[in-house]
Amino acid sequence: MTLRSELATLAGRSSYWFLHNFMGGGSSLPGKITTTIDPNVLKELGKNYDVIIVSGTNGKTLTTALIVQVLKEKYDRIVTNKTGSNMVQGITSTFLEAHRPEKGQKGIAVLEVDEANVKPIVQQIKPKMFVLTNIFRDQLDRYGEIYTTYQKILDGIKLAPDAVVLANGDEPIFHSKELPNPQVYYGFENQPATGDIKAAANTDGILCPVCQHLLHYHYIIYANLGDYFCPNCGFQRPDLRFKVTEVSERTPKASKFAIDGHQYEIGVGGTYNIYNALAAYAVGREVGLQADQIRHAFDNNQRLFGRQEEINVAGKDVSIILVKNPVGTNQVIDLLATEPEPFSFVGLLNAEYADGIDTSWIWDGEFERLPKMDIKRFETGGKRYKDITFRLKVAGVPNDQHTIQPDLGQVIEDIKQMPTKKVYILATYTAMMEMRARLMKQGYIKGGK
Amino acid sequence: MTMNIRVAHLYGDLMNTYGDIGNILTLRYYAQQIGVEVTDQIISLEDDFRADDFDFAVFGGGQDFEQMVVAKDLPNKKAEIIKFIEQNKPLIAVCGGYQMLGKYYVDASGRKLPGISAMNHYTEQQHENRFIGDIEIQNEVTGQKYHGFENHQGITFLGDDEHALGNVLKGYGNNGEDHTEGAVHKNTIGTYFHGPIMARNGNFSIHMMFEALQNKYPDYDFTDLKTKVKPESY
Numbered sequence: 001m002t003l004r005s006e007l008a009t010l011a012g013r014s015s016y017w018f019l020h021n022f023m024g025g026g027s028s029l030p031g032k033i034t035t036t037i038d039p040n041v042l043k044e045l046g047k048n049y050d051v052i053i054v055s056g057t058n059g060k061t062l063t064t065a066l067i068v069q070v071l072k073e074k075y076d077r078i079v080t081n082k083t084g085s086n087m088v089q090g091i092t093s094t095f096l097e098a099h100r101p102e103k104g105q106k107g108i109a110v111l112e113v114d115e116a117n118v119k120p121i122v123q124q125i126k127p128k129m130f131v132l133t134n135i136f137r138d139q140l141d142r143y144g145e146i147y148t149t150y151q152k153i154l155d156g157i158k159l160a161p162d163a164v165v166l167a168n169g170d171e172p173i174f175h176s177k178e179l180p181n182p183q184v185y186y187g188f189e190n191q192p193a194t195g196d197i198k199a200a201a202n203t204d205g206i207l208c209p210v211c212q213h214l215l216h217y218h219y220i221i222y223a224n225l226g227d228y229f230c231p232n233c234g235f236q237r238p239d240l241r242f243k244v245t246e247v248s249e250r251t252p253k254a255s256k257f258a259i260d261g262h263q264y265e266i267g268v269g270g271t272y273n274i275y276n277a278l279a280a281y282a283v284g285r286e287v288g289l290q291a292d293q294i295r296h297a298f299d300n301n302q303r304l305f306g307r308q309e310e311i312n313v314a315g316k317d318v319s320i321i322l323v324k325n326p327v328g329t330n331q332v333i334d335l336l337a338t339e340p341e342p343f344s345f346v347g348l349l350n351a352e353y354a355d356g357i358d359t360s361w362i363w364d365g366e367f368e369r370l371p372k373m374d375i376k377r378f379e380t381g382g383k384r385y386k387d388i389t390f391r392l393k394v395a396g397v398p399n400d401q402h403t404i405q406p407d408l409g410q411v412i413e414d415i416k417q418m419p420t421k422k423v424y425i426l427a428t429y430t431a432m433m434e435m436r437a438r439l440m441k442q443g444y445i446k447g448g449k
Numbered sequence: 450m451t452m453n454i455r456v457a458h459l460y461g462d463l464m465n466t467y468g469d470i471g472n473i474l475t476l477r478y479y480a481q482q483i484g485v486e487v488t489d490q491i492i493s494l495e496d497d498f499r500a501d502d503f504d505f506a507v508f509g510g511g512q513d514f515e516q517m518v519v520a521k522d523l524p525n526k527k528a529e530i531i532k533f534i535e536q537n538k539p540l541i542a543v544c545g546g547y548q549m550l551g552k553y554y555v556d557a558s559g560r561k562l563p564g565i566s567a568m569n570h571y572t573e574q575q576h577e578n579r580f581i582g583d584i585e586i587q588n589e590v591t592g593q594k595y596h597g598f599e600n601h602q603g604i605t606f607l608g609d610d611e612h613a614l615g616n617v618l619k620g621y622g623n624n625g626e627d628h629t630e631g632a633v634h635k636n637t638i639g640t641y642f643h644g645p646i647m648a649r650n651g652n653f654s655i656h657m658m659f660e661a662l663q664n665k666y667p668d669y670d671f672t673d674l675k676t677k678v679k680p681e682s683y
Contacts, residue, residue, distance in 0.1 A: 024621070075578030137466065143467070145512035201461050201491055203468060212518045214462070214494060263574075357582070358598045360644040386683030390648065393681075394478045 008038035009045065012096040027396075029091035030087050042088070045095035046125035049079060049109040052283065053201045055118050055153050056133030056168075058328055059276045060086065064112040066280035069300060071108065073293040077101075079109035086114040088121060115149050118156030126160045129286070131279055132167040132174055132183075136223065136327040137204045137361075146173065146205050157181060166282055168275065169240045170225040176209030180264055184392070186242040188256075188283040192284040193227055202364045207363040210235045222271055222334065223327045243281040244274060250338045252424075254318070260293040266298050273330075297408035313423075314416040315446050320425045322432050324356060326331060326364035332426060334368050342374040344421035346411060347392065348382040348431035359387045367395035376419045381411045382431045408434055412442065452669075453460045453486040454661050457503040459526075459546065460511070460519050461491035467600070468511025469543050472646025476505065483674045485662065494518070498526040500533035509644065511543030512592050513557050520549060520562050527565040534567055535682065539661045540637040543646065547574045547632070547639030548603055557602055568622075568634045569608025578602070584620025586630045594618070595650045596682075597642035605641075607632055614640055636660050651680025 012034030019240050032040050054064045061084050068080045081094040091111055101107035113121055118130075132153065135146045142439045150173050157165060161181055167174040169185030199206045203223055206215050208230040215235075220226035229236040242260060249256040252269040259281050277298060284294045311318045312442050323329045337345075351357050370378075370392070378397050380389040392402065405411050408431070413424050427435060439445045456473050465472025477487040492498045511519060523530075530550075534540060541577070547612040551564040554572035562573075564571075585596040595615060604624035607613060622630030622640065631640035637655075640646055646653040653677055659671055 144515075147512065147514050199462070201458070202465055203462065204466070205598060206462065207515060207518060350651070358600060360468035360471070360598060363468030363474065363645045363648060364465070384683075390681060390683050394474050394648070 002038075003045070004038045005041050005044040006331060007159050008041045009096065011037055012041070012092065017067055018271075020044060025091055028087075028089045028093050030096050031085075031089035034096060035089055040124060042121065042124035045092065046109070048101045048105075048149055049095075049107040049125075049128040051109045051111060051125050052130045052131060053111050053118065053121070053127045053156075054114045054133070055113045055115055057115065057136045057138045057149065058325075059133040059272055060112045060280075062273065063131065063279045063285075065111055066276055067110050067131065067283045070280045070284040070289065070294055070297040071110065071287065073289055073297050074287060075108050077107060079111075083403055084112065086112045087117045088347050089116075091121060093133045101358040116152045118153045119159065120156075122156040122159045122181070127163050129164045129166055129283070130157055131283060132165065132171075133275065133279060134171050134225065135173050135205070136325060138325045138356075150174075150176075153206075154179075159439070164286065164386040164429040166279070166286065167431055168225070169238050170221055170227070171227050172215060172237075173205055175235075175238050175310065176257070178309065179327045180198040183238075184242075184282070184286065185238045185240050186278050187237065187240045187244070188219075188221045188226070189240055189243040190246050191227075195219050196231075199224050203355045208233060218223050221275075222331060225275075228404040242278060242285060244278055247271075247274065252335050252339050260291070262295070264295055264298055266300075269338060270331055272331045291315075311439060311444055313412065313439065315421070316415055316418065316423050317417060317421055318425060320432055320435060323365075323426045324428055326361050329362075329365035329426070333366055335423060337373060338368065339373075339422065339424075341422055342376050342420050344377040344379070344418040344420045345370060345407075346379045346381070346423060346425040346427075347384055347388045348408070348411070348425060348427035348435065349380075349384040349443045350428045350434075351387075352430045355430050359384050362388060362391045365391075367397075371398070376401070379405055379411065379414055379418075381405040381408060381429070409438060409443060411435070412438060418440045450633055451484070451486060452662060452666060453488065454480060454505050454658070456487060456489035457498065457506040458489055458491045459498070459506055459508040459530075460493055460515075460522075461507070461509070462493050463515040463519055464509040464511035464546055465509050466512055466515075466644075467544065468644035468648075469507060470505070470609045471648040471653075472507050472541055472543075472546045475645065475648040475651075478676050479651070479654055479658055482678045484634065485658075490499050491591065492526070494522050495647070497570065497683075498529045498533075500529045500536060500538070504538055504665045506530075506538065506540040506679055507659075508542040508546030508550070510539065510546060516545045517556070517562075523549060527567070531567050534635055534637045537636050537660075537664050539657045539664075542637065543644060543656070544601055544641055547603065547641065550637070550639055551605070551632075551679075552608065552621060555644075568611055568632055568637065569638060570605050570611060570639065571608065572603040572605045575602055575604055580621035580625060580641075582620055584622065585618045585632065586615030586622065587618055589613075591656070593650075593652050593656075595642070595646070595653055597640075597646050597649050599641045600643060601641050605632070605639075606627060610634055613637055627637045636664070648681055651682050655680050 169187035211233040213232040219228040246258040613629035
């Protein structure tokens with residue numbers, strides 16, 4: 001270790017220790033201090049670890065958490081950035097607070113990495129594996145389009161040509177560029193490959209990367225994910241090594257499915273979470289775990305799903321779900337469609353930097369499905385309540401079932417009066433954080449973040 | 450008599466990056482209030498576009514890759530798009546769609562690509578800068594104000610036979626220099642207002658809806674119906 005790295009590490013560890021013990025914080029400041037003293041400190045910090053990098057636009061946090069859960073079946077200590085600080089400084093902090101591996105031994109680290117930070121991290125740490133979830137349109141005011149987003153990840157992958165790329169095979173973009181790396185694909189093979197359909201109108205990423213004709217599909221799982229093929233040039237989905245072979249039950253709280261013929265259950269709804277579980281399964285199998293061990297890991301996953309927890313508010317079962325882009329929103333709407341009981345719907349829209357400052361994306365969400373569900377009460381709020389209110393009106397939500405409530409404090413009061421026991425809140429990031437803070441203040445959410 | 454408006458969503462599966470479909474949903478919302486039916490159809494790469502089959506068209510914005518593919522296909526539809534425009538039928542062209550209706554545009558990688566010259570504006574590129582944020586404009590003819598969101602690297606300059614959609618009150622507009630935003634030629638509107646310009650501006654939607662109806666049903670007196678629909682905005 002160079003003197004500079006040593007000093008940097010010392011400063012970082014001390015500041016982490018101080019912040020952690022006296023200030024109750026410390027997720028990226030120690031990283032900032034350390035990287036200011038030595039910009040290349042990650043090279044030293046990461047060299048004694050086998051590193052798995054998880055990236056993509058959606059599902060990074062949960063996929064990372066599930067991979068960690070699975071790998072616990074084999075490794076005692078796993079370094080991970082579970083607070084979601086997924087840029088260089090946050091990851092530096094993650095290593096600073098970790099226990100160092102014993103001399104001569106290698107630790108293992110599973111890191112969620114922001115798309116634009118893959119390259120700067122791989123410049124310093126050579127990972128063993130990249131896990132790629134998907135590339136959806138997400139907050140275009142920050143990262144640009146899907147192709148440039150993928151290119152940012154590729155720029156990092158190119159620096160580690162020996163690392164295995166474990167990618168979602170149902171996502172056409174992950175099969176669009178030649179890579180020197182060993183590649184392994186996972187996906188859904190739960191339907192006969194006999195259909196011939198096209199993706200819905202609002203779907204991104206549906207052009208053949210070879211000949212630029214529209215892709216067709218034998219079947220679609222959601223958005224542009226599925227068993228795709230190009231009728232013009234023969235480009236098609238790669239062979240899958242790990243497959244969801246059956247989906248037997250879906251509710252907002254659970255999914256039952258089979259991977260490679262083995263039955264699994266996870267305590268969270270949404271097809272996107274089956275993809276997350278599949279990615280974690282694939283990593284588990286790649287490191288030599290057996291199907292039973294992975295099932296054991298999934299059975300212990302109940303606490304991982306913080307973004308979809310149920311909160312008891314004066315007798316109502318309230319779920320707050322983060323939404324931020326059309327594909328995610330459509331998946332959440334799809335999840336609501338699996339709710340067997342009548343419920344109330346609250347939509348909270350903000351347009352701060354962390355939410356994405358352009359609200360245009362709400363028009364690509366399939367809110368037209370909501371009036372067809374058994375929803376007894378609609379309420380819209382947040383700083384951009386007018387935008388989401390008009391969106392629901394256009395979607396066909398009747399005025400006499402629809403309350404407009406800009407004040408989030410009053411939203412909580414209104415929820416207590418809603419005619420159903422179940423209430424689903426769809427909220428953008430800052431609206432979700434504000435709701436959670438208010439609910440915590442009122443004692444409905446205890447401790448933690 | 451049941452009236453209807455048939456909408457062509459030009460390359461709606463490739464050029465719909467910023468909620469452009471909101472324009473069609475909003476048109477339907479207002480049309481329902483006066484008993485007018487709205488149908489819509491995507492016209493994409495492998496489809497023919499026939500001007501006579503439609504009364505209204507939306508041509509949205511796309512990502513660079515999709516826009517490049519669409520630009521290659523567009524000459525196949527050029528004659529019918531120009532015919533549609535010259536028949537005074539309303540067409541809303543947003544961002545990339547706006548650029549491609551003009552004489553030429555320079556894309557993000559610096560390539561100069563021909564448009565279909567249905568309108569006379571042209572588009573250059575700024576160097577490593579984007580115009581991002583809320584925008585508000587005032588239309589000189591009607592006095593109406595419109596607001597929206599812009600996010601574009603291209604800078605567009607107006608040509609002959611077209612005038613701006615509005616003067617910029619807040620934001621950047623066409624090029625950040627001449628305080629104009631958008632272009633109007635007959636009933637065709639090109640604009641950098643993201644996607645749902647009609648959703649955000651009820652006055653604009655209703656105006657365009659009646660332009661389409663008057664154009665399609667020239668003998669019908671719409672005075673009464675015009676009192677029955679109220680603009681909403683956000």
